[in-house]
Each structure stands twice: as structure tokens, then as C-alpha cells.
Amino acid sequence: MLRGLYTAASGMNHELKRLDAIANNLANVNTAGFKKDEMIAAAFREELYYAVQRRTVQPIGFAPLGVETDQSFTYLTPGTVITTDNPLDLAIIGEGYFLIESGDNQYLTRNGHFTRNAEGYLVTENGDLVLGENGAIRLDGPVTVSTDGEVRVNGQVVDRLLIVMPNEEASLVKEGHSRFLFDGGWTRLEVPLVQQGAYENSNVNTIEEMTKMIAVTRAYESNQKVIAVEDEVMNKIANEIGRV
Numbered sequence: 001m002l003r004g005l006y007t008a009a010s011g012m013n014h015e016l017k018r019l020d021a022i023a024n025n026l027a028n029v030n031t032a033g034f035k036k037d038e039m040i041a042a043a044f045r046e047e048l049y050y051a052v053q054r055r056t057v058q059p060i061g062f063a064p065l066g067v068e069t070d071q072s073f074t075y076l077t078p079g080t081v082i083t084t085d086n087p088l089d090l091a092i093i094g095e096g097y098f099l100i101e102s103g104d105n106q107y108l109t110r111n112g113h114f115t116r117n118a119e120g121y122l123v124t125e126n127g128d129l130v131l132g133e134n135g136a137i138r139l140d141g142p143v144t145v146s147t148d149g150e151v152r153v154n155g156q157v158v159d160r161l162l163i164v165m166p167n168e169e170a171s172l173v174k175e176g177h178s179r180f181l182f183d184g185g186w187t188r189l190e191v192p193l194v195q196q197g198a199y200e201n202s203n204v205n206t207i208e209e210m211t212k213m214i215a216v217t218r219a220y221e222s223n224q225k226v227i228a229v230e231d232e233v234m235n236k237i238a239n240e241i242g243r244v
Helices: 002-027 206-239
Strands: 037-043 047-053 056-063 067-074 081-083 090-092 097-102 105-109 129-132 143-145 150-153 156-160 163-166 173-175 179-181 186-188 194-196 198-200
Touching: 002 037, 002 067, 002 206, 090 097, 129 156, 143 194
Parallel strands: 090 198
Antiparallel strands: 037 067, 047 056, 081 198, 090 194, 097 105, 097 129, 097 163, 105 179, 143 150, 150 156, 163 186, 173 179
């Protein structure tokens, strides 16, 4: 009986983590460059049961012991492109990431909702420097960015955006809402496609997430019912069978 309680409780814990991920996705539906997450479950190792009869032991099957949350999976599919006509907003069409720098670390991001800091450098909303082939990009006047990432200030070429692909995209680790740590190197895209005056929004589909939320809630309630039934059975065992 206790195994049934533990199995149902593990299911409830996993559904709560799924619900947290869905709520976070919905909260960031309008966060530029945000990539949605999904919690992936894995079954605990099943337990083998044996029957003992006339000094012989025979395996009679396996019993599941519930689930646990194995990992958080991030969907890296592109989000919708929103046109703003802001010259500092940049969207990558197709594959690739902007390379940005914060302190001693470099990150990748699809969030091209950029601005200019007090020193005149192109930065993200969090103040991370956007990198070009020559390092941080300084803007001292009107900016024009061509489709291949070439940056012109006052009509003069000053740099070219570093649009890159990680060697192992599956190794990206989300840090914050829209930037990624990467394990290993990256390769610069020779022919990127950049759209000025637009940025990539999140890849969260509100209807899809709401549908998943309903399914998660029902799964949680089903596990609750299992616990209620197990509790009722245990109550009968303790208070009724003992009197027979």
C-alpha cells in the first residue's frame, strides 16, 4: 500500500514541476528571445518481485516505483519576428546566434532587442556587450545594419556582427531569460541573414501552453484520487479487517 502512495506522490511532484515550467513560459510570452522549457520525466528503476514456493524462487514480474523529473528541455525553435522600425533592434532570420559578452564570460542569444549604453556601445537590455568581428561595437551616429550583419555608422563600415552557431547546440545552457552558456566552441556563419528594425519574440504558443496546463492539472488530480483511495483502503485494513 505504501508503494502506491509513494508512486502517486512522485507523480504529483513531477506535475508540479511541469506546472512551474508552463507558468514561466506563459509569464515570458512577450520576452524577446525567450525559449520555452518542458520538464522531462523518467521512471524510477522498476523493482523485481519474486515468489517463493517449495524452496524455489521464481520471478513474477516488475513493479513500477513512480517517476522523477529527469531534465529540463529547452525548445530552441525560432520565435515570431516583431517589426519595430527601431534601428537598434535586430532579428536573425534562420539559424544563428548573436555573440555577447558579460564580464569575463561570453554567451549566445537570439534576443536582438538592443540599445546603446552611456559609452556608445551596442548592448543588450541587461547591459551585455554585443560583439562584432573586432570586439564590442561602438556607435557614434546613425546606424545601418545590412542583411549580412555589416554595421555602418554615418555611412562608414565600422564592424560586422558576429553571428555564430555553437559546435554542439544541444549543449546550450539557459542562463536568465534569453541568453545561453555554451560548452565548446562556435563557428561564424559566413552568410547570415539579419533584419534591422525588428526583433525575435519568444517561441511560446499561448494556446499550446494553456492546453498543457489543463492536462497537467488533470494528471495531478488523478494522482490525488489515487492517494485518497489508498488511504481509504489502509483505513479499512487497520479498522475493519483486524476485527474479523
